[in-house]
Amino acid sequence: MPDSIIVDTATKIFQDLCEADTVNKAEKGEWPKALWDALAESYLPLAWVPDDLGGAGAEIADGFAVLRVAGRFAAPVPIAETLLAGWLLAQAKLASPPGPMTIAPVYEDGNITIGADGKLKGRARHVPFARNAAHIAVVATRGGENVVALVEAKDLAISPGVGLSGEPRDTVSFDGATAVAVGAAPGLDPAKLTLIAAAARTQQMAGALERILEQSVQFSLDRVQFGRPIAKFQAVQQNLANLAGEVAAAGAAADGAAEAVGLYGVEGDIVAAAVASAKLRVGDAAGAGAAIAHQVHGAMGFTYEHTLHHSTRRLWGWREEFGNETLWAERLGRAVAAKGADALWPFVTQGS
Amino acid sequence: MTSTFQFDPVELPPECKELRQEVRAFLKQEIEAGTFSPGGGRNENAALFAKKVGAKGWIGMTWPKQYGGQGKTQLERYVVTEEMLAHKAPTRHYSTADRQSGPVLLRYGQEAVKENILPRICSGELCFCIGLSEPNSGSDVFAASTRATKTEGGWLVNGRKIWTSNAHQADYMIGLLRTSNSTPENRRHGLTQFLIDMKSKGITIRPIINLTGAHDFNEVIFDDVFVPDLHMIGEVDMAWKQASAELAYERSGPDRWLETLQSLVELIRVVGPEPSERQAEGIGREVAHLATMRRMSLSVAGMLQAGKTPAAEASIVKDLGTNFEQALPNKVRLMAPVRGDSAPDSNDDRFEQALNYTTLIAPKLTIQGGTREILRGIIARGLGLR
Numbered sequence: 001m002p003d004s005i006i007v008d009t010a011t012k013i014f015q016d017l018c019e020a021d022t023v024n025k026a027e028k029g030e031w032p033k034a035l036w037d038a039l040a041e042s043y044l045p046l047a048w049v050p051d052d053l054g055g056a057g058a059e060i061a062d063g064f065a066v067l068r069v070a071g072r073f074a075a076p077v078p079i080a081e082t083l084l085a086g087w088l089l090a091q092a093k094l095a096s097p098p099g100p101m102t103i104a105p106v107y108e109d110g111n112i113t114i115g116a117d118g119k120l121k122g123r124a125r126h127v128p129f130a131r132n133a134a135h136i137a138v139v140a141t142r143g144g145e146n147v148v149a150l151v152e153a154k155d156l157a158i159s160p161g162v163g164l165s166g167e168p169r170d171t172v173s174f175d176g177a178t179a180v181a182v183g184a185a186p187g188l189d190p191a192k193l194t195l196i197a198a199a200a201r202t203q204q205m206a207g208a209l210e211r212i213l214e215q216s217v218q219f220s221l222d223r224v225q226f227g228r229p230i231a232k233f234q235a236v237q238q239n240l241a242n243l244a245g246e247v248a249a250a251g252a253a254a255d256g257a258a259e260a261v262g263l264y265g266v267e268g269d270i271v272a273a274a275v276a277s278a279k280l281r282v283g284d285a286a287g288a289g290a291a292i293a294h295q296v297h298g299a300m301g302f303t304y305e306h307t308l309h310h311s312t313r314r315l316w317g318w319r320e321e322f323g324n325e326t327l328w329a330e331r332l333g334r335a336v337a338a339k340g341a342d343a344l345w346p347f348v349t350q351g352s
Numbered sequence: 353m354t355s356t357f358q359f360d361p362v363e364l365p366p367e368c369k370e371l372r373q374e375v376r377a378f379l380k381q382e383i384e385a386g387t388f389s390p391g392g393g394r395n396e397n398a399a400l401f402a403k404k405v406g407a408k409g410w411i412g413m414t415w416p417k418q419y420g421g422q423g424k425t426q427l428e429r430y431v432v433t434e435e436m437l438a439h440k441a442p443t444r445h446y447s448t449a450d451r452q453s454g455p456v457l458l459r460y461g462q463e464a465v466k467e468n469i470l471p472r473i474c475s476g477e478l479c480f481c482i483g484l485s486e487p488n489s490g491s492d493v494f495a496a497s498t499r500a501t502k503t504e505g506g507w508l509v510n511g512r513k514i515w516t517s518n519a520h521q522a523d524y525m526i527g528l529l530r531t532s533n534s535t536p537e538n539r540r541h542g543l544t545q546f547l548i549d550m551k552s553k554g555i556t557i558r559p560i561i562n563l564t565g566a567h568d569f570n571e572v573i574f575d576d577v578f579v580p581d582l583h584m585i586g587e588v589d590m591a592w593k594q595a596s597a598e599l600a601y602e603r604s605g606p607d608r609w610l611e612t613l614q615s616l617v618e619l620i621r622v623v624g625p626e627p628s629e630r631q632a633e634g635i636g637r638e639v640a641h642l643a644t645m646r647r648m649s650l651s652v653a654g655m656l657q658a659g660k661t662p663a664a665e666a667s668i669v670k671d672l673g674t675n676f677e678q679a680l681p682n683k684v685r686l687m688a689p690v691r692g693d694s695a696p697d698s699n700d701d702r703f704e705q706a707l708n709y710t711t712l713i714a715p716k717l718t719i720q721g722g723t724r725e726i727l728r729g730i731i732a733r734g735l736g737l738r
Binding site: 217234242245247255256259278326329335336337338341344 | 356357359361363364368369372434438439613616617618620621623624625626627629631632633634635636637639640641642643644645646647648650651665668671672725727728729731732734735736737738
C-alpha cells in the first residue's frame with residue numbers, strides 16, 4: 001500500500017498548481033515552472049531513487065500512486081519520465097541529477113550504442129518531453145554489454161513533435177554525444193524499460209479514467225434536458241454504470257501491475273503477465289471509457305473550452321505507448337499457449 | 353466529490369496458498385476416483401461430492417465452530433470456491449447454502465434453527481434453494497405476492513415461486529413471502545423471509561426444462577403450506593433491510609466470471625503451443641480480462657472480510673464478470689481453427705462439447721441473480737445518479 005502522506009502531498013500540489021489553464025498553456029509551449037518546482041521540492045519525481053543516489057528512497061508503490069494522481073490532473077510535466085529515468089539510473093548505481101529527466105529509447109527495438117571512443121550513436125523517436133528535460137537516461141549497449149548512460153539534453157539534436165496526448169514527443173539524435181556518466185546494467189535492455197514504463201502509463205491512464213468518470217457524473221447531474229437532469233434517464237445511467245465498471249477494472253489492473261513491479265522488479269513471468277494484462281485491460285478501458293464520457297458530455301465535451309479532452313486525448317495517446325493492447329495481448333497469448341491448457345488456471349493464480 | 357468505487361488490494365496470506373494446494377490435491381484425487389469429470393456438464397454425483405467437501409470442512413467454513421463451521425476467513429473461502437469452479441467440480445448440492453442461505457440463517461435465523469440446520473449444511477447433507485422470483489415478480493423482487501398468513505403456531509403459505517433452481521433436489525427453501533401489504537411510503541415493506549421445509553405437505557414442484565435440455569429450474573406451488581413460527585427469519589415485514597448484505601456475497605464471487613472458462617481452456621488445448629497471431633492475440637486479451645476480474649472479485653472478498661458491505665462494488669464485479677463470461681464462447685468460436693465450410697471444426701470432441709455447452713448457457717449469465725439492467729441501476733445509485 002502506498003504511503004498516504006506522499007499521495008496527499010502530490011494531490012495538494014496538483015490541486016494548487018495544475019489547473020485547466022496550466023494544461024492549456026503547457027500544450028502551447030509554456031513550461032509549467034511553478035508546478036514542476038513544487039513537485040521537485042517535495043522530491044516526488046525522484047521517489048524511486050535511493051537516498052544515497054540523490055533521491056527520496058520511497059517505495060515503488062509510492063511512485064506509482066503519485067502517477068495515478070498526476071494522471072487525474074493531466075499533469076503536463078515529465079513526472080513519469082523522471083521517475084523512470086531515476087529508476088533506470090539507480091539500476092546502474094548512477095546518481096540522479098536534479099531537474100526534469102526523460103528516458104530513451106521508448107521502443108524495444110530502439111538501438112543506441114556507445115563506441116570505443118565513448119561517443120553515443122543512435123536516434124530515438126517519440127521521446128516524451130525531451131525538449132523540457134535537463135538529462136536523458138538512456139539504455140544502450142557498449143561493446144555488446146548493456147549499460148545505462150546519463151546524457152545532458154543540451155548536447156543533443158532534438159526535433160520537436162507532439163503526440164496524440166498533446167504532450168511533447170520529440171525525436172532525439174544521440175550521434176556524437178558523450179555521456180555524463182555510464183554504468184553497467186547487465187539485466188537491463190529496452191524491453192525491461194518498456195515493461196516498467198508500461199506499468200507507469202497504466203497508472204496515469206487509471207487516474208485519467210477516474211477523472212473522466214467524475215466529470216461525466218457531474219455533467220449528467222448538472223445538464224437539464226426534457227425538464228430534468230440527464231442523469232435521471234436510464235439510458236444515461238446505464239452508460240455511466242458501464243463507464244464506472246471500466247474505470248474500476250482499469251484501477252484494479254493498474255494496481256496489479258504496480259504490485260508485481262514492487263514485488264519482482266522487472267524480472268520473471270509474474271511481472272510480465274501482470275504488466276501485459278494491465279496495459280491491455282487499461283487500454284481497453286481507455287477506449288470504451290473515453291467514448292462513453294464523450295457521449296454523456298454531448299457537443300460541450302467536443303469543444304476546446306471544456307477540459308474533458310485533457311484526459312481523453314491523453315488516454316488515446318498513452319494507450320499506444322510502451323505497447324498497445326494488441327502487442328501485449330499477443331505476447332500474453334503466446335505465453336499462455338506455450339504453457340498449455342491445463343496450466344491456464346495455475347497461470348492466472350500464480351503469485352497468490 | 354469522488355464517484356470512484358473502492359477496490360482495496362488484497363494480498364492472500366500464506367495459509368491461503370497452502371489451502372489452494374490442498375484443494376487442488378483433493379480435486380485431482382476426486383477426478384481420478386471418478387467422482388466427477390471436469391467439463392462433464394451436469395454430474396449426478398453432486399450429493400456424494402458435497403459430503404466429501406463437507407468432510408474436508410470446506411462448506412460453511414467461515415461460520416463459527418459452534419454451528420459446524422471452521423471460523424475461517426472470507427479469503428480462505430474465496431480460494432476454495434474459485435478452485436472448485438475452475439475445475440468444474442459439481443458443487444450444485446451445497447453451493448447455494450454455502451454462499452447465501454447459510455449466511456442468512458446465521459445472521460437472522462432463530463437459535464434453535466441455527467443449531468439444527470447449519471451443522472447439516474456444513475457436513476454436505478442439506479441442499480437449499482432460493483424462493484424469490486414469481487410469475488409477476490422477476491427483477492421487481494418487492495412485487496412478490498406469495499402470501500404467508502398468520503395461523504396458530506405459524507404461517508400458512510399460498511402462491512407460486514418460479515425459476516427456482518434445484519427446488520426438486522432441495523431440502524429447504526429460503527422464501528421471500530408477503531406478510532403485509534406494501535405502504536405508500538415504502539413499497540418494499542411487507543415481505544418476510546422464511547425457512548421452508550420442501551417436504552412439507554402442500555408443496556408441488558413442476559420441472560421447467562431449460563434450453564440446454566436440462567432440468568435445473570422449477571415452478572414451486574404452495575397450497576396451505578404450514579411453516580412454524582420458529583422458521584421465520586429476521587423481522588416480520590422487514591426483509592428488505594436484510595437483503596443488501598446478502599447480495600454483496602451473491603454478486604461478487606468467482607461464479608460470476610468463471611462459468612464459461614472451459615471454452616477458453618479447451619481452445620488453448622486445440623490451438624497448441626504455437627498459436628497463430630490471431631489466436632495469440634485473442635487468447636491474451638481474454639486472459640488479461642480474466643486476471644483483472646479475478647483481482648476485483650478477490651478485492652470484494654477482502655472488503656467483506658474487513659466487515660464492509662461493498663454493494664455497488666459487488667454489482668460492478670457481477671456486471672463486468674457476467675458480460676465477460678457471456679461473451680467468451682463467441683470469442684473462442686471465432687478464434688478456433690477454421691476448416692472448409694464447417695467452421696469451427698477443431699477435430700476435437702472435447703472442445704466442441706465445451707464450446708456448445710457454454711454457448712447454450714451464455715444467455716442466462718446476465719439474467720440470474722440480478723439482471724445486467726438491475727445491476728447497472730444499483731451502480732448508478734452508487735454514483736449518486738438516482
